[in-house]
Amino acid sequence: MRKYSHPAESVTPSLANDMKNSIRLFRAQRNFYITSFAIFLAFVIRRLINMIIIQAEMLEKSSQIIQEAERAKELAKTTVLAHTIHSAGDSNVSELQAQLESLQYLLNEEKNKTKLLEEQINQWKTKYEKTYDLQNDK
Numbered sequence: 001m002r003k004y005s006h007p008a009e010s011v012t013p014s015l016a017n018d019m020k021n022s023i024r025l026f027r028a029q030r031n032f033y034i035t036s037f038a039i040f041l042a043f044v045i046r047r048l049i050n051m052i053i054i055q056a057e058m059l060e061k062s063s064q065i066i067q068e069a070e071r072a073k074e075l076a077k078t079t080v081l082a083h084t085i086h087s088a089g090d091s092n093v094s095e096l097q098a099q100l101e102s103l104q105y106l107l108n109e110e111k112n113k114t115k116l117l118e119e120q121i122n123q124w125k126t127k128y129e130k131t132y133d134l135q136n137d138k
Helices: 015-086 090-137
Strands: none
Touching: 015 090
């Protein structure tokens, strides 16, 4: 900061020289603080963008899993309906019920996966909020 000070000046400095030196010192400090704040903001913005990208990816994954589960559910319904129409035997009904149960199990698994992804999203969100609060407290 004392880059502009000259300790080897004349013994009787004038008021104008003192003012010039004070102004130079003030400007040097001001520029230093502005630069430091800009660097800090660059890091904060970079981290914020990374968190937004991660959250968007997780939302996309969860929506894909939900769509897959809905497709599996519709496929199960159409399969069950097609088999019940074409078959009249009791053995086919039990097989269809077994298939229906297995497809419902798969559907429940997909729902559980979506819940896990939503929990992960919430965890990332809380982590982000904590780091954001810590950054703001400083």
